[in-house]
Amino acid sequence: MALALGTAAVVLVVLVWELMRPEMMRALSRARALWAAHARGPEPEGYDPGRERRAEQRARALLASCVEPEDWEMYRDLGLLRVWGGLGEDRGPGAGYAYLIYPHKPIVAYVPSTGELLNEYCVAFPDHTRPFGSARLPDSDDVLAKWMALTADERRLIGEANMHLPGRQIDPDRVRRDLTRIERWERQRAGGAPGSVRAA
Amino acid sequence: MKLLRMKPGHGEIVLAEGDVEIPEQERELIEAFRRELDAGMWAAVPLQGSSGRRQAELVKSFDDVPRDAERVIFFPRAAGGDASAR
Numbered sequence: 001m002a003l004a005l006g007t008a009a010v011v012l013v014v015l016v017w018e019l020m021r022p023e024m025m026r027a028l029s030r031a032r033a034l035w036a037a038h039a040r041g042p043e044p045e046g047y048d049p050g051r052e053r054r055a056e057q058r059a060r061a062l063l064a065s066c067v068e069p070e071d072w073e074m075y076r077d078l079g080l081l082r083v084w085g086g087l088g089e090d091r092g093p094g095a096g097y098a099y100l101i102y103p104h105k106p107i108v109a110y111v112p113s114t115g116e117l118l119n120e121y122c123v124a125f126p127d128h129t130r131p132f133g134s135a136r137l138p139d140s141d142d143v144l145a146k147w148m149a150l151t152a153d154e155r156r157l158i159g160e161a162n163m164h165l166p167g168r169q170i171d172p173d174r175v176r177r178d179l180t181r182i183e184r185w186e187r188q189r190a191g192g193a194p195g196s197v198r199a200a
Numbered sequence: 201m202k203l204l205r206m207k208p209g210h211g212e213i214v215l216a217e218g219d220v221e222i223p224e225q226e227r228e229l230i231e232a233f234r235r236e237l238d239a240g241m242w243a244a245v246p247l248q249g250s251s252g253r254r255q256a257e258l259v260k261s262f263d264d265v266p267r268d269a270e271r272v273i274f275f276p277r278a279a280g281g282d283a284s285a286r
Contacts, residue, residue, distance in 0.1 A: 051209055058211025062204070062273075066246040068254050092251055106281065122281030127208050129239070134208045137275070141206040145275045148244040148256035156258075162280035 059140035066144060078181055081143055083150050100178065101146045103139035106169050115179050120168050121161035203232050205241065205274040220267055233262045233272065241274040
């Protein structure tokens with residue numbers, strides 16, 4: 001008798017568990033989601049996921065209006081800007097050294113005739129007023145700020161920057177690949193061929 | 201002439217716009233210019249260099265801005281970047 005009652009109790013418990021399990025799993029899942037949301041904290045007030053993209057579009061338009069048309073096309077297609085060195089000589093093609101400007105990365109100095117990498121100049125333009133929660137300018141504004149500072153007062157900008165040997169922050173192989181891309185891009189441009197090296 | 205300022209998360213904003221030949225508007229431009237420099241911004245004027253190539257000029261006073269300049273762009277002053285950022 002006791003065995004029968006015990007067996008019936010076990011069967012009952014299993015049946016009840018099977019009936020309640022889906023609901024319990026759903027409740028557990030909801031509790032996990034609530035806990036994760038609590039851990040993330042509240043969404044920023046007025047959060048706008050398109051803001052950064054629109055900011056970058058404005059910055060690209062401003063950059064395009066300031067630099068040489070071919071420099072803008074290089075940035076548009078390759079994602080970097082080349083500025084010829086201007087200390088002690090005329091700034092322009094044929095200069096003994098040049099810089100590569102990447103968004104939010106160090107400026108890289110190199111010798112155009114040999115491709116030898118000279119230095120990395122780490123420089124930033126932090127806006128400490130943080131008007132939109134970040135001190136970081138849009139990518140193209142960062143590039144334009146570097147371009148303006150370099151072409152206006154190269155010595156001052158280089159003086160403000162932290163100088164390092166090549167490879168400190170940007171992989172030298174990447175820079176060499178970029179120099180090859182520039183060379184190919186310029187060849188194609190000179191030949192009138194449509195660009196096939198567009199940056200992703 | 202337009203005074204523009206680069207803003208994180210926004211791109212550039214127009215701080216002031218006016219004709220430097222009209223005294224009242226020039227005064228407003230000068231005041232806005234000074235406010236930005238006092239806030240620690242750098243001011244640059246995009247222009248055509250002597251070689252014919254486009255370049256910029258950093259200016260420290262409104263008097264240094266060419267009268268025919270279309271834009272002055274303010275941006276945060278340069279600082280040595282964080283070497284351990286990457």
